[in-house]
Amino acid sequence: MIQGLQSRWNRWLARRIPPAKNLRLSQRQIFIIPSRVGAMFILALILMLLAAINYQNSLAYGLTFLLGSVFIVAILHTYLNLSGLMLKSGPAEPVFVGEHARFNVRLESERRAHEAIVLGWPSQGMLQLDVAALSGSDAELGLPATSRGWLRPGRVRVESRFPLGILVAWSWVDLDLQLLVYPRPVEGDLPIGAGLGDDPQEQGARAHGSGADDFQGLRAYQPSDSKRRLHWKAYSRGLGLLVKDFTALSGRDISLDFSALASDTEARLSLLCYWVLQLSERQQPFSLALPGVYIGVDSGEQHRDRCLRALTLFGSSFAEPGAPA
Amino acid sequence: MNKPQSIPRVSLTWLLIAQLLVIIPHLGHLPLWVVGLWLGCAAWRVQIYRMRARFPNAWLKGALMLAAGIGVFVSRGSLVGLDAGVVLLIAAFVLKLVEVRTRRDALVLIFLGFFTVVTAYLFDDSMLSAIFSLLPVSALLAAMIGLQQSTLATRPWATAKLAGSLLLQALPLMLLLFLFFPRMGPLWSLPGANAKGVTGLSDSMAPADIAELSQSSELAFRASFEGQPPPRNQLYWRALTLDRFDGRRWSQSGFARLPLQPSWRKQGEPINYQIVMQPSARPWLFSLDVAQTSLEGTRMMSDFRLQRKQPVDRSLLYNLTSWPQALLEPAASTETLRRALQLPDGGDPRSRAWARQLKQQYPQDEQLVQAVLRNFNRQPFHYTLRPKAVGVNSIDDFLFETRSGFCAHYAGSMTFVLRAAGIPARVVAGYQGGELNPSGNYLQVRQFDAHAWVEYWQAGKGWLRVDPTFEVAPERIELGLEEAVAGENSFLEKSPFSPLRYRQLAWLNQFRLAWDQVNYDWQRWVLGYQGAQQLELFQRWFGKVDGRWLALCLVGGGAIVLALIALFLFKPWQHQRDQQQRVFRRFERLLARHALVRQPAEGPRDFARRAAQALPGQARQIQQFARAFEAQRYGGQGQSLAILEQHLRALRRALPWRLT
Structure with a gap:
C-alpha cells in the first residue's frame, strides 16, 4: 500500500x-x-x-x-x-x-x-x-x-x-x-601469461603484484612525466621535483584478461582495476579483455579512463561508452 | 536538520532585547526581584555565549525554579490568580533564557514571550501600551528570523528590518480579521487583574472619604449621548445607595445586596447614552437615575442600581437608556421602608428633637422636606472641602455648630433628620456633573465629581431625589467643584501638576481635551469592540448581516489584500534583464555628459570602442564595463549585477566631473 x-x-x-x-x-x-x-x-x-x-x-x-x-x-x-x-x-x-x-x-x-x-x-x-x-x-x-x-x-x-x-x-x-x-582496486598478482605473446619462457614479461622490485628509484622530473608519479614527500622536504621511476617491463605489452582470472566477478574486476591503475602510472601500454569487450593495447590517461569505464560498466545493461538511458 | 543547533548570534541579541522589551510594561506590577533575576540571567547567558560560563545543570535549574516559585508565593501570597500567574510566567520566561541551548529552546522562549505580551494587555490596555507592544513583538520576530539565518549573519538591523516589514505587511490582514472575526462571550471565567489602589466610591461613606476623592482628578468614566446631553444640573450619576447609619458612617446594608428586582414604571422621555467606565474594582455600574442596559451579566438591584456579576476590573463599555421621570417603587415593601427609617439607638439628640419639632410643624412630608432644605439655605451653612472637626454627635455638631462641610455632610444629615421625622430616606452615592469635551461631544466624569444626595419615599410617588448641597452651594451643581471651592483654593491642592488645574491655559487645555478624546475613541472603538459593538457597526454600514456574510467579507477581503502584497513582493514586471539595461542606460548617460551619444544602430561594443577612442584616458574602464555587460547579457554568464555597478563606479571616478 x-x-x-x-x-x-x-x-x-x-x-x-x-x-x-x-x-x-x-x-x-x-x-x-x-x-x-x-x-x-x-x-x-x-x-x-x-x-x-x-x-x-x-x-x-x-x-x-x-x-x-x-x-x-x-x-x-x-x-x-x-x-x-x-x-x-x-x-x-x-x-x-x-x-x-x-x-x-x-x-x-x-x-x-x-x-x-x-x-x-x-x-x-x-x-x-x-x-x-x-x-x-x-x-x-x-x-x-x-x-x-x-x-x-x-x-x-x-x-x-x-x-x-x-x-x-x-x-x-x-x-x-x-x-x-x-571498482575498488584490490592488490594482487596477475597470472602468468598475462603477456601478450604466448611464449611462457619470457620471464621478463611477468609482472609482479608487489611491484616493489619494479621501483627503481627517483630521478629528476621531466616535463613529459606524469604528475601522478611526482614524489611529493621529497618535494616537501625541499629536494626538488623528483619522480618515482619504475622499470619499464621490457619488450612485451601486457594483456589484462578477465577470463584468465579465477575468482568471482567483482574480485576479478577489482584486481583488473588495480592493474589498470598500476600500469597507467608506469605509463606502460596494456590491453584489456572483458567478455564482450576488447580494448586494444595503448597507454595514457584516456586509455586508462576507457578501461576503467569498461570495468565499471561490466555486466550492466548500459551500452559502452554512451550515456545512460 | 535533525541535530540540535546552537543559536546564532543575531538571534541571541534579539532575544535579549526582546526580553527587556517584554518585561518593561510589566514593571509596574512586578516584584523587584524579578528584575534582578532578569539582569542576572541575561548576564549569565551572555557569558555562556562568550564561553566564560556554563549552562546550569539539572540540579541548579531545579533549585532556581523552586526559588522562583517560592519568591512568587512570598511576594504575591499565592501561586494562583492572574497576578501571581503573570509573575510566575515572567519568572519562567526569564529563567528559560539561561538554559536556551538549541533552536527549539529558543522557540519555546519566543512563544512564551508572545504570551507574556498578551498578559501585559490585561493590566494596561491604553493606546500607548498597545503601540509600545509592537516593539517586543518585532524583537521576538527578529529573534525568530535570526534562528533561521546562518550563524555567520552578523547584522542584527537587517534582521529587525525584515521583521518590521513582515509586521507591516501583516497589518492590513490583521485589521480585516479584527473587524470581521466574530466575537463571542467568554468561554469560561478567569481570574482578573487585581485593580488594587483604584480610587473611587466604596460601599460605605464617611465624609472624609468623599473629601479624599475630591482631591483626585482620575477619570471615573466617560459618557456620550445620542443628541444633546441633559443640562448639567440634571446629571446625577447614580452608583449605589447607602441605607445604614451607625452614627459616623453611612453604609450599604446586607438587604441592599440582595438581588430583588424593585417595581418601577417608565415615564417621560428616555435618554440614550453610552458609558465607558474605567476599572473601579467594584461591581456596580454608573447610570443617570434609573436605567436599563443591554450589557450581559448585569441586573438591577433592590435600590435600582445596576450591578455586574464581576467587579469592573478593566475598562467597560455599555449602552444605557434612562428614564429620569420614572416612578420608582410607588408601593415599597415594609422591609424596604423599615430599612429606610433605620437610625442608631442613641446620639444626636438635638437633631432628633429638631426632627420631632418639624414633624409637628409640617404634617405633610413634602413640606417637611422643603423646610429642611430651606434650613440649609437660610442658615449660615458654608460649602468647603476643609470642614471643621466634629465631635461624637457628628450630625448635631454639623447642623448646629460648625455648619461647614460638603455633599456628604449635607446628604447624611438630611437623611438623618428625615428618618428621625419618620420619612423613609437614604443617601445616594455617585457622581454629579462632568466636563464636556466640546470636540467629541462627550462628558468626562472624574473622581472629584463624586457626590452624595438624598432620596426619600412617598407613598404613591415612590423615591424622590433631593440635593441639599444645591441649597448651600448651587455653583457646585451648576458649574462644578472647582467653582464651588474657588474661594479657598482647595481644588486639587494635593496635585499641583494636574493639567486640570491649568484649564485657563487655552493651548494646554485644548491639548488635554484632544488627547482625552483620542483615548476615549480608543476605548470605544478598539477596546470596546466586542460582540454587540461589532454587530451594531455592521448593521449601520451594511444593513442586515449574518455569519455567512462576515465569513465572505473576511475571505474575500483577505484574498484581495494577499494578492496586493504578493504583487508588491514578486514585482512580476521587473526582470534581471531590465536591471542590466538600467545600468547600461546609466553608462550611456554618463558618457553623454562627455558628448558621446550612442547611435541608434550602434551596438554596445562599437559604442564602447568609439568612446574609448574619444576618451583615451578612461579607455580601460570603458572597455571593462562594456566587456562585463556583454558577457552578462549575451554570454549567458550568470554574473552579478554588482560587478557591472562596480565597473560603472570605476568609470565615473576616472572621468572628470561634469554637470550635464
Missing part, C-alpha cells in the same frame, strides 16, 4: 518535475506547508485567542490576529525565498567504490537574495547556504559510493524555512546527477 503510494508519488513527481541539468524553481516545482514549528506557532496563537475571548480583551485579539496575519504573509515570503532560484548541476569526478562521491551543484540567484537554502539528501545530512542577490554559490553534496557502476543519487531535496521557520517550502529536483563509481 505504502509502496504503491510511493511509486505513484514518484511517477507524479517525474511528470511534474522532469530531470534537467539546469532548473529554475517556480510554482510548478515548489510545495509549501507549515512546519512543526509552524504547528507550535498555531497552537500558541490558539491559546492567545482563548485568552482574548475569555478576557474579552481587544488588544489580545489584535496581537493574535497580527501574528496570524504574519503567518499568512510568511507563506509568500517563504515561497519567495525559493522561487527564482536556479539550480545547475556541475561536473562530477568518478570515484572508486568505498570513496565519497561528490556532486557539485551551483545555486544562482536571478534577482533577489535567497537566504538559508538547505540542499541535499535527508539521509546524508543537508547543507545550508545563502545565495546573495544576482550571484551564485556552490554546494558540494557528498554521498558514499558503495557499489560499482553509475551512481545516481536521484532527486535532491531543496528546502527553505526562511524567514520565520514556521513554514517549509521544498522541492525534489532531479538535476540528472550521476557519476561513475569504479
Whole structure:
C-alpha cells in the first residue's frame, strides 16, 4: 500500500518535475506547508485567542490576529525565498567504490537574495547556504559510493524555512546527477601469461603484484612525466621535483584478461582495476579483455579512463561508452 | 536538520532585547526581584555565549525554579490568580533564557514571550501600551528570523528590518480579521487583574472619604449621548445607595445586596447614552437615575442600581437608556421602608428633637422636606472641602455648630433628620456633573465629581431625589467643584501638576481635551469592540448581516489584500534583464555628459570602442564595463549585477566631473 503510494508519488513527481541539468524553481516545482514549528506557532496563537475571548480583551485579539496575519504573509515570503532560484548541476569526478562521491551543484540567484537554502539528501545530512542577490554559490553534496557502476543519487531535496521557520517550502529536483563509481582496486598478482605473446619462457614479461622490485628509484622530473608519479614527500622536504621511476617491463605489452582470472566477478574486476591503475602510472601500454569487450593495447590517461569505464560498466545493461538511458 | 543547533548570534541579541522589551510594561506590577533575576540571567547567558560560563545543570535549574516559585508565593501570597500567574510566567520566561541551548529552546522562549505580551494587555490596555507592544513583538520576530539565518549573519538591523516589514505587511490582514472575526462571550471565567489602589466610591461613606476623592482628578468614566446631553444640573450619576447609619458612617446594608428586582414604571422621555467606565474594582455600574442596559451579566438591584456579576476590573463599555421621570417603587415593601427609617439607638439628640419639632410643624412630608432644605439655605451653612472637626454627635455638631462641610455632610444629615421625622430616606452615592469635551461631544466624569444626595419615599410617588448641597452651594451643581471651592483654593491642592488645574491655559487645555478624546475613541472603538459593538457597526454600514456574510467579507477581503502584497513582493514586471539595461542606460548617460551619444544602430561594443577612442584616458574602464555587460547579457554568464555597478563606479571616478 505504502509502496504503491510511493511509486505513484514518484511517477507524479517525474511528470511534474522532469530531470534537467539546469532548473529554475517556480510554482510548478515548489510545495509549501507549515512546519512543526509552524504547528507550535498555531497552537500558541490558539491559546492567545482563548485568552482574548475569555478576557474579552481587544488588544489580545489584535496581537493574535497580527501574528496570524504574519503567518499568512510568511507563506509568500517563504515561497519567495525559493522561487527564482536556479539550480545547475556541475561536473562530477568518478570515484572508486568505498570513496565519497561528490556532486557539485551551483545555486544562482536571478534577482533577489535567497537566504538559508538547505540542499541535499535527508539521509546524508543537508547543507545550508545563502545565495546573495544576482550571484551564485556552490554546494558540494557528498554521498558514499558503495557499489560499482553509475551512481545516481536521484532527486535532491531543496528546502527553505526562511524567514520565520514556521513554514517549509521544498522541492525534489532531479538535476540528472550521476557519476561513475569504479571498482575498488584490490592488490594482487596477475597470472602468468598475462603477456601478450604466448611464449611462457619470457620471464621478463611477468609482472609482479608487489611491484616493489619494479621501483627503481627517483630521478629528476621531466616535463613529459606524469604528475601522478611526482614524489611529493621529497618535494616537501625541499629536494626538488623528483619522480618515482619504475622499470619499464621490457619488450612485451601486457594483456589484462578477465577470463584468465579465477575468482568471482567483482574480485576479478577489482584486481583488473588495480592493474589498470598500476600500469597507467608506469605509463606502460596494456590491453584489456572483458567478455564482450576488447580494448586494444595503448597507454595514457584516456586509455586508462576507457578501461576503467569498461570495468565499471561490466555486466550492466548500459551500452559502452554512451550515456545512460 | 535533525541535530540540535546552537543559536546564532543575531538571534541571541534579539532575544535579549526582546526580553527587556517584554518585561518593561510589566514593571509596574512586578516584584523587584524579578528584575534582578532578569539582569542576572541575561548576564549569565551572555557569558555562556562568550564561553566564560556554563549552562546550569539539572540540579541548579531545579533549585532556581523552586526559588522562583517560592519568591512568587512570598511576594504575591499565592501561586494562583492572574497576578501571581503573570509573575510566575515572567519568572519562567526569564529563567528559560539561561538554559536556551538549541533552536527549539529558543522557540519555546519566543512563544512564551508572545504570551507574556498578551498578559501585559490585561493590566494596561491604553493606546500607548498597545503601540509600545509592537516593539517586543518585532524583537521576538527578529529573534525568530535570526534562528533561521546562518550563524555567520552578523547584522542584527537587517534582521529587525525584515521583521518590521513582515509586521507591516501583516497589518492590513490583521485589521480585516479584527473587524470581521466574530466575537463571542467568554468561554469560561478567569481570574482578573487585581485593580488594587483604584480610587473611587466604596460601599460605605464617611465624609472624609468623599473629601479624599475630591482631591483626585482620575477619570471615573466617560459618557456620550445620542443628541444633546441633559443640562448639567440634571446629571446625577447614580452608583449605589447607602441605607445604614451607625452614627459616623453611612453604609450599604446586607438587604441592599440582595438581588430583588424593585417595581418601577417608565415615564417621560428616555435618554440614550453610552458609558465607558474605567476599572473601579467594584461591581456596580454608573447610570443617570434609573436605567436599563443591554450589557450581559448585569441586573438591577433592590435600590435600582445596576450591578455586574464581576467587579469592573478593566475598562467597560455599555449602552444605557434612562428614564429620569420614572416612578420608582410607588408601593415599597415594609422591609424596604423599615430599612429606610433605620437610625442608631442613641446620639444626636438635638437633631432628633429638631426632627420631632418639624414633624409637628409640617404634617405633610413634602413640606417637611422643603423646610429642611430651606434650613440649609437660610442658615449660615458654608460649602468647603476643609470642614471643621466634629465631635461624637457628628450630625448635631454639623447642623448646629460648625455648619461647614460638603455633599456628604449635607446628604447624611438630611437623611438623618428625615428618618428621625419618620420619612423613609437614604443617601445616594455617585457622581454629579462632568466636563464636556466640546470636540467629541462627550462628558468626562472624574473622581472629584463624586457626590452624595438624598432620596426619600412617598407613598404613591415612590423615591424622590433631593440635593441639599444645591441649597448651600448651587455653583457646585451648576458649574462644578472647582467653582464651588474657588474661594479657598482647595481644588486639587494635593496635585499641583494636574493639567486640570491649568484649564485657563487655552493651548494646554485644548491639548488635554484632544488627547482625552483620542483615548476615549480608543476605548470605544478598539477596546470596546466586542460582540454587540461589532454587530451594531455592521448593521449601520451594511444593513442586515449574518455569519455567512462576515465569513465572505473576511475571505474575500483577505484574498484581495494577499494578492496586493504578493504583487508588491514578486514585482512580476521587473526582470534581471531590465536591471542590466538600467545600468547600461546609466553608462550611456554618463558618457553623454562627455558628448558621446550612442547611435541608434550602434551596438554596445562599437559604442564602447568609439568612446574609448574619444576618451583615451578612461579607455580601460570603458572597455571593462562594456566587456562585463556583454558577457552578462549575451554570454549567458550568470554574473552579478554588482560587478557591472562596480565597473560603472570605476568609470565615473576616472572621468572628470561634469554637470550635464
